[in-house]
Amino acid sequence: AQSVSQHNHHVILSEAASLELGCNYSYGGTVNLFWYVQYPGQHLQLLLKYFSGDPLVKGIKGFEAEFIKSKFSFNLRKPSVQWSDTAEYFCAVNRDYGQNFVFGPGTRLSVLP
Amino acid sequence: EPEVTQTPSHQVTQMGQEVILRCVPISNHLYFYWYRQILGQKVEFLVSFYNNEISEKSEIFDDQFSVERPDGSNFTLKIRSTKLEDSAMYFCASKGDSNQPQHFGDGTRLSIL
Numbered sequence: 001a002q003s004v005s006q007h008n009h010h011v012i013l014s015e016a017a018s019l020e021l022g023c024n025y026s027y028g029g030t031v032n033l034f035w036y037v038q039y040p041g042q043h044l045q046l047l048l049k050y051f052s053g054d055p056l057v058k059g060i061k062g063f064e065a066e067f068i069k070s071k072f073s074f075n076l077r078k079p080s081v082q083w084s085d086t087a088e089y090f091c092a093v094n095r096d097y098g099q100n101f102v103f104g105p106g107t108r109l110s111v112l113p
Numbered sequence: 114e115p116e117v118t119q120t121p122s123h124q125v126t127q128m129g130q131e132v133i134l135r136c137v138p139i140s141n142h143l144y145f146y147w148y149r150q151i152l153g154q155k156v157e158f159l160v161s162f163y164n165n166e167i168s169e170k171s172e173i174f175d176d177q178f179s180v181e182r183p184d185g186s187n188f189t190l191k192i193r194s195t196k197l198e199d200s201a202m203y204f205c206a207s208k209g210d211s212n213q214p215q216h217f218g219d220g221t222r223l224s225i226l
Contacts, residue, residue: 034214043219044156044204090156101148101215105155 004093004104012110013081021076021107023091033074034092034101035065044090050074061085083113117218119205125224126195134190134221136205145188146206146215147180149173156204162188192223200225 007022025031035047048059055067065076074091091104118137126132138145147159160170162180179191188207192199202222206215 032214036217044217046214046216049214092156101146101156101158103148103156103158 004091004102006089006091006104006107008107009105010108010110012112014112015083016080017111019076019078019081019085019109021089021091021109023074023076023104024072025074025091025093025102026072027093027102031093033065033067034094035059035063035074035076036090036092036103038088038090038106040087047076047089081109081111083111085109086111117205117207117216119203119218119221121221122219123222123224125226128197128225129194132192132195132223134192134203134205134223136188136190136207136218137186138188138205138207139209139216140186142207142209142216144168144208144211144215145180145182147190148204148206148217149201150204150220151198151201159190159203195223195225197225199223 003026005024013019033050036044037047038044047063048057048065050057050067058064063076063078065074067074086109088106088108090106092101094101117139120135124132145162148156149159150156157173158171160174160180161168177193181189188205200223202220204220205218208215
């Protein structure tokens with residue numbers, strides 16, 4: 001079955017530290033990849049997406065992610081986090097032209113001022 | 114920017130009662146989804162809907178659940194006889210075509226007493 005794993009349950013960083021959140025998926029076919037963010041008390045918002053082309057994808061708020069097909073990974077990065085980045089981050093995968101998403105379990109990011 | 118809207122934001126219901134969660138997807142979107150997020154857990158797919166019928170559903174979406182698009186604008190999720198374990202945040206999502214990301218609503222928090 002298709003599954004998505006995220007390496008860290010909770011990450012705590014100080015402001016200006018660099019961030020990398022891991023995401024791996026198990027599906028072997030063509031996939032579309034997404035990172036969503038959920039700020040406390042709010043809905044899921046799309047950070048960035050990968051469909052095809054350049055495997056390094058840039059999203060909103062200074063986030064980027066790199067698709068490494070050979071590693072089945074789509075890690076999220078940000079060079080310098082801010083307190084306002086405190087949120088839950090979800091990696092999601094859906095098959096090419098597939099219907100539903102499979103979400104990872106989420107990683108809680110706490111940024112200390 | 115158009116958005117997906119969900120009502121109510123919080124629904125409290127006695128166990129065994131029927132509940133209907135309402136969603137208004139983005140107006141020109143064709144694909145509709147329901148997800149749920151039990152407190153502290155990951156987002157789980159429930160059902161997808163396209164061309165006036167269910168296109169895919171998870172094992173969670175049993176006979177107690179149903180979806181409907183009654184009037185061309187609303188997309189509802191009905192739980193016929195609620196259980197305590199139905200307490201969760203329910204997210205509606207929609208997308209315009211098969212190769213686009215889903216846009217999520219703010220969610221409805223369902224509390225079963």
